[in-house]
Amino acid sequence: MKLDFYMPARLITGENSVVRNAGLFALGKKCIIVTGKRSAKASGALDDVLSTLDSVGCEHVLFDKIGENPLISTCAEGGRLAAEFGAEFVVGIGGGSPLDAAKAVAAFAANDGIQPLELYNVSTLKPSLPLIGIPTTAGTGSEVNPYSVLTLDGAGKKKTFNSPHSYFKYAFVDPKYTRSLGREYTVSTALDAFCHCIESYLSPKSTDISRMFAAFGAGHIWRVLVEGELAEGEPDAGGFTYAQREALAYAATAGGVAINTTGTGFPHPLGYNLTLDRGTPHGKACAAFTGAYIKYNSRTPEGERLLSEFAHAIGASAGEIAEVIPKLAAVDLNLDDETIKRYVEKVKDASNYANSPYKISEEEMAEIYSELFGK
Numbered sequence: 001m002k003l004d005f006y007m008p009a010r011l012i013t014g015e016n017s018v019v020r021n022a023g024l025f026a027l028g029k030k031c032i033i034v035t036g037k038r039s040a041k042a043s044g045a046l047d048d049v050l051s052t053l054d055s056v057g058c059e060h061v062l063f064d065k066i067g068e069n070p071l072i073s074t075c076a077e078g079g080r081l082a083a084e085f086g087a088e089f090v091v092g093i094g095g096g097s098p099l100d101a102a103k104a105v106a107a108f109a110a111n112d113g114i115q116p117l118e119l120y121n122v123s124t125l126k127p128s129l130p131l132i133g134i135p136t137t138a139g140t141g142s143e144v145n146p147y148s149v150l151t152l153d154g155a156g157k158k159k160t161f162n163s164p165h166s167y168f169k170y171a172f173v174d175p176k177y178t179r180s181l182g183r184e185y186t187v188s189t190a191l192d193a194f195c196h197c198i199e200s201y202l203s204p205k206s207t208d209i210s211r212m213f214a215a216f217g218a219g220h221i222w223r224v225l226v227e228g229e230l231a232e233g234e235p236d237a238g239g240f241t242y243a244q245r246e247a248l249a250y251a252a253t254a255g256g257v258a259i260n261t262t263g264t265g266f267p268h269p270l271g272y273n274l275t276l277d278r279g280t281p282h283g284k285a286c287a288a289f290t291g292a293y294i295k296y297n298s299r300t301p302e303g304e305r306l307l308s309e310f311a312h313a314i315g316a317s318a319g320e321i322a323e324v325i326p327k328l329a330a331v332d333l334n335l336d337d338e339t340i341k342r343y344v345e346k347v348k349d350a351s352n353y354a355n356s357p358y359k360i361s362e363e364e365m366a367e368i369y370s371e372l373f374g375k
């Protein structure tokens, strides 16, 4: 068995894991907290962090300007604020957007004065400030990987910043923080995690260990979303029981560990256009392409083998997955030929296409958009 497994975040899970581990927040005398507008507060995570920081005598400044699909310019602004304040570490609280943004803020803070795009000259950067991450969605797995998916201002394009210094030192996964997330986003983020699992499982970079995490994550998501398991108990406002929230939270983290080894496949770049141009939430935007992903990869013996192994591991068939996952995403769009051409142009150079047994061509990218959403 050949392995190269590296995931240096210390992962601590379970209810009240933040307050139970207050001592780990003593990473310095001052920190910056990076969040979105509402979720950190609504989830209860911000209050837990504030009382924890108080208990260890750490001063903090709050930067709550992170929107969905974070702009690189906003992260640069956060970095400047962190540097001015003299923050010694960064606490990210939220969904994938604030967590990814926290990684960029930590890098900008340590490299004060660089232009936003210089963030991508990773080898020239000084190490980022240390990071603590607390997810409030069960989706991206950002807490256990170094990816920071940023939107380039004015370009309508996402570009991933990925530095060896972007891992969280500590990641706290407390499923209770996801209970305030409504149904639409809970389903979308779970679909994102499912996409991470299947796209990672088929990646040529996958290993026995990454596939184990991918199958674990996908199995839990399938059982909760599709088979309605763990439904005994009081549902929250989003319609999920605590046991379901727990299963989805750990599944998403498992998906994050899987893509930490492999990265993602073509549904991700194809989905970015739907998110940035049409406002489709990230998970749904990726899951819309799962059927196509299965169809094209089934054309190679290796793809077919891995798909049947993956499907078997979660107790389904590849055909069922191809049908059910896009249906759950329920993305309904009409795209004309000009738009499809523009979309392909924006994402055709992503590295994701080489990351599965079948490598789709530019013509096939257009074909996929057209078959799913053509007028």
Ligand code: NAP
Pocket (backbone or CB within 6 Å): 035, 036, 037, 038, 039, 040, 042, 043, 066, 067, 068, 069, 070, 094, 095, 096, 097, 098, 100, 136, 137, 138, 139, 140, 141, 142, 145, 146, 147, 148, 149, 177, 178, 179, 180, 181, 182, 185, 189, 192, 259, 282, 283
């Ligand atoms: P998100 O963009 O972080 O948040 C979506 C929405 O949900 C926001 O309105 C947010 O509010 C709200 N929200 C989050 N948690 C909540 C809670 N507990 N209660 C109530 N509302 C809550 O969503 P996401 O799907 O987790 O992240 C998507 C981003 O992650 C995309 O930019 C995507 O490209 C990236 N991504 C990263 C990775 C990776 O590996 N690093 C993988 C996949 C995707 P606020 O605005 O108030 O926060």
Ligand code: FE
Pocket (backbone or CB within 6 Å): 140, 192, 193, 195, 196, 268, 282, 286
């Ligand atoms: Fe994703």
